[in-house]
Amino acid sequence: MHLMIPYASATGDAATHTLAELNLPHLAELLARLKPEGAPLGSDEFSFNTPMEWALADLRACRADEGCLPTAAWALKNHGGLAWARLSPIHLAVGSDQITALPPENLSLTEAESQEFFASLAELWPSDEGWQSRWLAADAWLIAHPSMAGLSSASLDRVVHRHVDSWMPTSRRLRSLQNEIQMLLHSHPLNNEREARGALALNSVWISGCGIDTSAKALPHELQIDERLREPLLAGDWESWSRAWVDLDAGPVAQMLAQVKSEPAAPHGLTLCGERLAQRWHAHPNTGWQRLWQRWLTPRANTAALLGAL
Incomplete structure (x- = not known):
């Protein structure tokens, strides 16, 4: 499974404040169990192309200049x-x-x-x-x-x-x-x-x-793109955006977390796209000590910091 979540964060005080108050337990545990893959894609909030578009271009092996993705x-x-x-x-x-x-x-x-x-x-x-x-x-x-x-x-x-x-x-x-x-x-x-x-x-x-279109590859068949955050984010409706994130966390994110825990060696992927950057994470095999430690203490990532960096 490869889950892509665009519009996962934005710049500005309202977005930062909303992220700080969001409780996303499944995403926090999932990100703690995954490893970043490669450098972030994109540049800044003034780029003509969105980070999601750059992430899709990367999956397609499509190379183009800024503002010229087909x-x-x-x-x-x-x-x-x-x-x-x-x-x-x-x-x-x-x-x-x-x-x-x-x-x-x-x-x-x-x-x-x-x-x-x-x-x-x-x-x-x-x-x-x-x-x-x-x-x-x-x-x-x-x-x-x-x-x-x-x-x-x-x-x-x-x-x-x-x-x-x-x-x-x-x-x-x-x-x-x-x-x-x-x-x-x-x-x-x-x-x-x-x-x-x-x-x-x-x-x-x-x-x-x-x-x-000069893409060298088709999109992976296992890719799932969930765009429920798009409309409220673009409209600046942070209350609706926050609710949509909570629903995402309880739905597709929780489903992926369950898969990662049951099949840690499978090629799971997560891509989060903000207003400036997109970052991909992938599952990686844990050592015996890591698996034992995770049984006793649930790992947690700082979602506000990770999302805010995008």
Whole structure:
């Protein structure tokens, strides 16, 4: 079993305070029984790619520069060696001094609405000019074109609930495409209908994950990614995030701890991803003295310190 937990920690006083008060007994014992594997992945909270994306890239043996991980292509079983980009429909909320990106789920788009919006933008990626497009879900659209290769862009999760200016792509190609999309959406009849009933207008998209997938490996079949911490963390809802961590500790983490204790020689793995770094741990055989000691005294790691370092 390889358990990956993204959004496991964040920077800032609120996150630090919440971590200090969290009681995660199963995680504390599990981390004390595991050994760190390799150096942490990632850099800082200003990286265009999230630590989870860097951890997935490492498992795939995918090598790319900062902001250029081809996460859009990862969403396809057959990417055809093309340069894909992901379009995430969003609402940009304009304030007095900043523009904030609200997450796609705030739009509550139906599949029919999403497909209608996506179809209305097709003139921007004509097939006779080498473009391809795929509608994946109400909140995920893909386009492919050679011009999408090697363009740096920030992950959607770096942007939502934040001021967008510091995350805007430097590529003129991406800025131009985003502006063209916004112009078509501005006068879309469906947006008029949505606003009339009090729904948010779909007034922009976030373009991310551009590039050609050069992964050398598929993700391990035993990998389990639990993203229940994502939504509350991105929204800054620390009470809900804390409850989600407690549920995680009592569920998948406790399950993995039981497996490690019953099968200590098995290749168990745990990856925790914060806002800056991702760290992997793996099971390692204990000596006889260690096993005897652990029977008498349950090992405990300092979860607040370990998570806070991510």
